[in-house]
Amino acid sequence: MDTELLARIQFAFTIAFHYIYPPLSIGLGVILVIMEFNYIRTKNKMYERMTKFWVKIFALTFSIGVATGIVMEFEFGTNWAAYSRYVGDVFGSALAAEGIFAFFLESGFLAILLFGWNKVKPAMHFFSTIMVSLGSMLSAVWIVVANSWQQTPAGYHIVGEGLRARAEITDFWAMVFNPSSIDRLSHTLSGAWLAGSFLVMSVSAYYLLKKRHEEIAASSFKTGLGVALFASLFQLFTGHSSAAGVAVNQPAKLAAYEAHYDSSAAGDLYLFGWVDEQNRNVNFGIKVPGLLSYLVYGDFNTPLRGLNSFAKDEIPPVNFVFQTYHLMVAIGFGLIGLTLLGVFLLWRKKLFTAAWYLKLMVVAVLLPQMANQLGWFSAEVGRQPWIVYGLLRTSDGLSKSVEAGQILFSLVLFSIIYLLLFILFLFLLDQKIKHGPDGSDHIVSSDLTARA
Amino acid sequence: MDAGLTLNIIWFVLIGVLLAGYAVLDGFDLGVGAVHLFNKSNEHRRISLNAIGPVWDGNEVWLVTGGGALFAAFPVVYASVFSGFYTAFMLLLFVLIFRAVAIEFRSKRESHRWRRTWDVLFSCSSILISLIMGIAIGNVIQGLPVGADREIRISFLSLFNPYALLVGITTVALFMMHGSIYLVLKTEGELQQLVRSRVNNTVIFFVVSYVSTTMATLVYFPHMAQPFKDYPALFLVALLNMLAVANIPRELHRGKEFMAFLSSSASIAALMALFAIGIFPNFVISNIDPAYSLNIYNSASSQKTLGIMLRMAVIGIPFVLAYTISIYWVFRGKVKLDSMSY
Numbered sequence: 001m002d003t004e005l006l007a008r009i010q011f012a013f014t015i016a017f018h019y020i021y022p023p024l025s026i027g028l029g030v031i032l033v034i035m036e037f038n039y040i041r042t043k044n045k046m047y048e049r050m051t052k053f054w055v056k057i058f059a060l061t062f063s064i065g066v067a068t069g070i071v072m073e074f075e076f077g078t079n080w081a082a083y084s085r086y087v088g089d090v091f092g093s094a095l096a097a098e099g100i101f102a103f104f105l106e107s108g109f110l111a112i113l114l115f116g117w118n119k120v121k122p123a124m125h126f127f128s129t130i131m132v133s134l135g136s137m138l139s140a141v142w143i144v145v146a147n148s149w150q151q152t153p154a155g156y157h158i159v160g161e162g163l164r165a166r167a168e169i170t171d172f173w174a175m176v177f178n179p180s181s182i183d184r185l186s187h188t189l190s191g192a193w194l195a196g197s198f199l200v201m202s203v204s205a206y207y208l209l210k211k212r213h214e215e216i217a218a219s220s221f222k223t224g225l226g227v228a229l230f231a232s233l234f235q236l237f238t239g240h241s242s243a244a245g246v247a248v249n250q251p252a253k254l255a256a257y258e259a260h261y262d263s264s265a266a267g268d269l270y271l272f273g274w275v276d277e278q279n280r281n282v283n284f285g286i287k288v289p290g291l292l293s294y295l296v297y298g299d300f301n302t303p304l305r306g307l308n309s310f311a312k313d314e315i316p317p318v319n320f321v322f323q324t325y326h327l328m329v330a331i332g333f334g335l336i337g338l339t340l341l342g343v344f345l346l347w348r349k350k351l352f353t354a355a356w357y358l359k360l361m362v363v364a365v366l367l368p369q370m371a372n373q374l375g376w377f378s379a380e381v382g383r384q385p386w387i388v389y390g391l392l393r394t395s396d397g398l399s400k401s402v403e404a405g406q407i408l409f410s411l412v413l414f415s416i417i418y419l420l421l422f423i424l425f426l427f428l429l430d431q432k433i434k435h436g437p438d439g440s441d442h443i444v445s446s447d448l449t450a451r452a
Numbered sequence: 453m454d455a456g457l458t459l460n461i462i463w464f465v466l467i468g469v470l471l472a473g474y475a476v477l478d479g480f481d482l483g484v485g486a487v488h489l490f491n492k493s494n495e496h497r498r499i500s501l502n503a504i505g506p507v508w509d510g511n512e513v514w515l516v517t518g519g520g521a522l523f524a525a526f527p528v529v530y531a532s533v534f535s536g537f538y539t540a541f542m543l544l545l546f547v548l549i550f551r552a553v554a555i556e557f558r559s560k561r562e563s564h565r566w567r568r569t570w571d572v573l574f575s576c577s578s579i580l581i582s583l584i585m586g587i588a589i590g591n592v593i594q595g596l597p598v599g600a601d602r603e604i605r606i607s608f609l610s611l612f613n614p615y616a617l618l619v620g621i622t623t624v625a626l627f628m629m630h631g632s633i634y635l636v637l638k639t640e641g642e643l644q645q646l647v648r649s650r651v652n653n654t655v656i657f658f659v660v661s662y663v664s665t666t667m668a669t670l671v672y673f674p675h676m677a678q679p680f681k682d683y684p685a686l687f688l689v690a691l692l693n694m695l696a697v698a699n700i701p702r703e704l705h706r707g708k709e710f711m712a713f714l715s716s717s718a719s720i721a722a723l724m725a726l727f728a729i730g731i732f733p734n735f736v737i738s739n740i741d742p743a744y745s746l747n748i749y750n751s752a753s754s755q756k757t758l759g760i761m762l763r764m765a766v767i768g769i770p771f772v773l774a775y776t777i778s779i780y781w782v783f784r785g786k787v788k789l790d791s792m793s794y
Contacts, residue, residue, distance in 0.1 A: 060556075066509055067552040071545050073516045077523065077534030078541055081603070088527020089753040093761055096524040099517030100768035107513045108775035111506035112782060118790065119782050159754070163601065166527075168754040399535035401603040410542035417549055424553065428560055 004395050006407040007079045010414070012380075014071050016373055017418045021065035023372050026140060026189065027196015027227070028058045029133030032113075034223050036129050040122060050216045051129075052117070053437035054200065059114050060428055062136075064421060066107070071414070073099075079407065082163075083387055083397030089168045090156050090175055091146050098142035106135030137189065144185045145176050150388050151379070152249045154178035158391075167391065183245045184379075187238040191375065193231035194335055194368040200224035201342075202365035203433055205358040213436045218352055225342050232336045239332060240295065246382075247296040247304075250389060252314060253382035255307045256321040258292050267292030267304035272326055275319035280308070282322075316384040324378040331371040338364055459758040460748040463525040464732065466765060470521055472724035474514035476630075476717045481508040483631020485551065485578025486624060488571060490650060494564075496643050497571055501555065501794045502787045503638035508555065510779065512548070524761055528602055528751035529735040536596065536604025537588060540611055544584045551577035559794040579624055586623025589727060590616030593673055598738035598746060615668055622661040626723070629654040630716045633700065637709045640786045648704070655700055662697075669730075675737070676730035686729055693722035 032054055039047035073095070076084045084092075112120055112128035120128070155174030156167040169175055201224040207217035247254045254260075259275045259282050260267045269292045273285025290300030297304075307315050338360070345351040352358075383389055387397040481504040491497050523530040534541055554574035558567055591611055596604050632654045635647045669676050680686045696719035703712035731737065735751060738744035752758065 063509065063552060063556050066512070067549045070512065070516055070548055073519050074534055074541065074545060077519075077530045078538050079535070081531035081535035084523065084531035085527050085602075088523055088530065089757045092520065092524030092527055092530070092753065093757055093764075096517070096520040096761060097764055097768075099513070099520040100764055100772065103513045103516060104510070104768075104772045104775065107510035108772075108779050111510060111779050115506045115793075116782060169757050169760065172760050399531070399538070400601070401532075401535050401605050402538045406538050406542075409539065413542060413546050417546055417553075421549070421553060424557055428557070431560065 003402065003404045003407060004398055006404055006411065007398055007402075008394070010079060010407055010411045011075060012377075013411070014068070014075060014414055014418075016376070017422070018065065018068040018072055019372065019376060020369060021061045021068065022136070022140070023192035023195035023368070024061040024199055025058060025065050025196075026133075026136045026192035027194065028054060028061065028199065029129075029136045029196070030193060031196055031200055031223055031227055032058060032129050033133050034227070035220075036126050040126050046215055046219070049437045050220060053216065054220070055113060056432050057199070057203070057429070059110075060425065060432065062106075062110065064425055067421070068418070078410075079399055079402065080387070080397045081399035081401070083392065086166045086392055086397065087150075087388060089166060090149060090153075093169065093172075094142050094146035094149070094176070098139055098146075102135050102139035102142060104135075106132055106139065109135065140189055140192065141185060144188050145178075145181050148181040148184045149175055149178050151184070151383055152178050152180040152245075153388055153391055167388070179249050180242070180245050183238060183242040187235065187242050187375075190231040190235045190238055191368065191372045193227055194235065195372060197224040197228040197231060198335075198361075198365045198368045201228065201361050202363070205361040206433065207436070208352055209355060209358050209362070214352075216437050221351070222346070225339065225346065228335070228339045229343060232332075232339045235332055236336065239329070244296055250383070251305045252307065252310050253316065253321070253379075254296075255305065255310075256316050256318045256382050257325045257378065259307075259318055259322050260292065260304060261306045261308045263306040263309045264303050265306070266290040266301050267296065267306075269295070270322075270326065272330075273322070275322050277318050313385060316382050321378050321382045324374040324381070328371045328374040328378060331367050331374070335364075335367055335371070338367075457749065457755075459755055459762065460752050461733075462762060463521075463752070463758055464728070464748045466762075467518060467521050467525060468724060468728045470514060470518035472721045474511070474518055475724055476720050477511035477514055478508070479582075479627045479720055480504070480630045480634040480713075481511055482578045482582050483627035483629065484635055485575055485631070486582060486628045487632055487635070487650065487654070488575040488578070491643070491646070494567060495789075496646070497567075498559070498789060498794065499639060499643060499787050500635060501558065501574075502789060503635060505555075505794050506783050507779065509552075510776070512552075521761070525753055525758060526735065526746075526748070526751045527753060529746050532598065532602050532604050532746060532751075533592075533736060536606060537591075537611070539608040540584060540588065544581065547577045547580045547584070551581065555794070578627075582624045582627045583620040586620035587611060587616045589623070590619030592731065592736060593619070593669065593676060593727070595737040595739035597740050598736055598744045599740060600744055602744070602746065604736070615672060618661070618665050618668055622658070622665045625654065625658040625661045626720065629658045629700070630713075630720060633704070633709070633713050633716050636704065637713050638787050651704060652701060655697070659697065679729050679732065689722055689725050689729065693719050693726065696722060 032051060035047055035051045035054060038044070039051055076091075109128040109131040112125060113132050116125055116128065153167065155169060155171040155176075155178065157170050158165055159168050160166055201221050204217040204221035204224065207213045208221070243254065243257070246257070255267075258267060258270055259273065261280045266289070268287040268289050270282060270285050270287045273282040273287070275282050293302045293304050294300045296302075307318065341357065342351060342361070345354050345357055385393050385395070387394040484500055484504050488497065488500060491500050519530070551574060554570045554577060558570035558574065561567070588611075591613075594613075594615060597606055598604050629651070632647060632651045636644060636651060639647055680690070696715045699715040700712050700719075703709070703715060733749070734745045734747045736746040738746075753761075
């Protein structure tokens with residue numbers, strides 16, 4: 001295999017694995033703030049035990065996120081040296097800002113969140129929880145800004161020629177608020193809130209089904225449901241806004257999302273389908289004619305720029321982008337459905353006795369994870385063949401001093417340790433869930449239906 | 453000198469400060485790991501782990517931020533060095549993750565075998581991380597084959613030359629000393645007696661390897677000494693370093709553990725300063741042609757970006773210092789095990 005493919009596989013593998021954890025930390029962080037706020041407000045010990053329990057789960061996801069994140073910080077230099085020289089002036093600044101503003105905040109206050117229960121006053125502990133949550137979101141801000149600049153470069157100019165050419169910042173805030181930053185940030189954050197809230201609901205549903213820790217489980221579930229309700233509906237809005245932005249800024253990517261080839265035709269919206277990239281059409285598809293044009297331009301008949309208008313070497317792998325994008329959207333609607341169903345059951349006071357729904361929610365934890373991964377795959381593969389859209393090709397961003405064998409070796413190394421990490425993560429998560437919250441738990445389940 | 457280019461010097465210094473901060477902070481937790489197996493009982497090992505428990509993670513942030521700052525301020529150095537040291541660096545990342553895993557997972561099961569396995573892995577990875585970092589510094593001191601295309605093409609095995617290994621061993625010794633002193637500071641009773649009795653050995657280990665490294669450097673790489681000939685005032689840094697090391701046994705003898713720890717921190721900072729002075733204004737000296745060397749001018753980001761970054765640093769660093777200090781303040785004193793401990 002050639003170096004480019006190996007380097008891309010390595011980056012995709014390490015970032016996909018890393019990205020299991022930060023969304024959970026970001027989502028759980030918000031939920032911890034809500035739970036501890038309830039404790040501070042009511043002084044009810046139940047909320048304290050609840051917060052302490054979820055802090056343990058948070059700590060697990062956070063520490064794996066940090067460990068796998070260190071790799072990401074250096075992988076640009078190791079595998080993408082030419083890219084790093086080209087974008088360092090711009091991209092590096094965002095990454096450095098992440099370190100200075102987010103990482104220190106997160107990791108500093110994390111120590112108090114985890115180990116400071118008996119060392120600081122409750123208010124100070126609550127403050128630390130807020131800071132950790134804020135830090136995790138700030139981290140998302142800077143890394144999504146950096147990534148969005150790769151999608152829609154702004155606030156820069158190109159200096160130098162040939163191998164010495166590089167992008168330099170001309171306007172820092174234009175770089176930060178590049179055309180896709182806000183859309184992609186809000187989309188990413190609500191994806192993270194969904195990941196966290198569905199984890200909380202999944203574990204709580206498991207307890208409710210097993211009739212263990214029921215008071216804490218019911219209360220946690222409701223908190224998770226509240227966050228999920230906001231995030232899943234907000235996601236509809238951010239998703240639409242992101243796609244509308246892609247239509248303007250990265251027309252090839254939008255065309256690939258819906259396999260739209262013909263520029264003289266209106267854009268159709270597929271429910272599903274299988275793209276035949278050779279013959280440039282969609283097989284086995286069901287579509288709503290013109291709906292894509294309507295979503296972008298507010299009119300069903302307006303022609304939309306299609307893939308045929310791009311040179312062959314400027315088109316991303318269409319079917320891959322099409323499938324990942326459609327799956328993400330489908331899951332997104334599924335999450336809205338599950339959440340609304342939960343709200344309905346809660347309103348009818350049936351939530352904590354509807355075993356079928358709780359069983360569904362136990363496994364539904366996988367859905368936001370899948371949607372988050374699929375979304376990133378469609379966004380990043382949809383940018384191909386560019387590493388910086390329209391400026392630098394992925395193949396020109398590689399490290400020239402690194403050989404395929406070295407990348408293969410490191411790929412094997414990471415596969416081993418990430419497999420190990422993942423097994424241990426599941427093992428420990430299972431152990432923490434089985435152990436449950438500390439302290440007494442004497443709530444009769446019949447009380448719960450009344451409470452709900 | 454062009455007034456604008458002072459930004460390049462400031463960033464050279466700031467990255468040096470970040471990496472020195474990393475060496476001082478992660479240095480003690482790596483050192484605690486390196487001497488971990490000398491503690492025999494489970495309780496002693498737990499105390500030792502919990503002495504670094506609340507802080508090791510934050511300490512590694514200094515490395516990540518140092519890396520990010522290097523990327524932003526001197527992208528060419530970031531790109532050339534990390535791709536040039538590819539395999540060594542991948543090993544380093546692998547071991548860094550492994551160590552984090554070991555710390556987190558050791559306490560999760562009661563089983564004796566489980567804990568002993570993670571203890572060994574934790575200790576070995578701490579030593580290996582220190583060794584690889586020292587080896588990297590050793591190679592930078594020697595100079596590297598930087599080509600006209602700014603790429604460093606060097607085989608993995610040739611990084612492990614005798615001089616680099618010597619610097620690597622010195623780094624391990626330095627962190628062992630630093631970590632042992634930190635443990636004295638954080639423990640009490642029987643364990644403290646045990647740890648205290650080992651500190652002198654680590655000081656001797658460090659001094660012996662440090663003297664050997666210094667002699668080898670002066671004999672084989674006299675360019676590292678040139679700035680001291682040009683600016684004799686710089687000898688103060690070397691002097692400070694020696695005084696700081698000599699002060700460690702003295703403070704321990706007087707029972708001033710915190711002062712001993714400060715001394716050892718000062719000696720690490722001084723060592724980083726000596727290294728930085730030796731290579732300045734280069735990051736990497738090319739042993740193919742000195743004109744290809746990566747220095748603070750030809751490898752830097754634009755003046756505008758360096759200026760923006762400096763503003764960020766000025767805003768951010770007071771916060772970083774404030775919460776770093778407050779964390780260490782909250783967790784001051786001797787380690788007490790409780791239900792949330794490792």
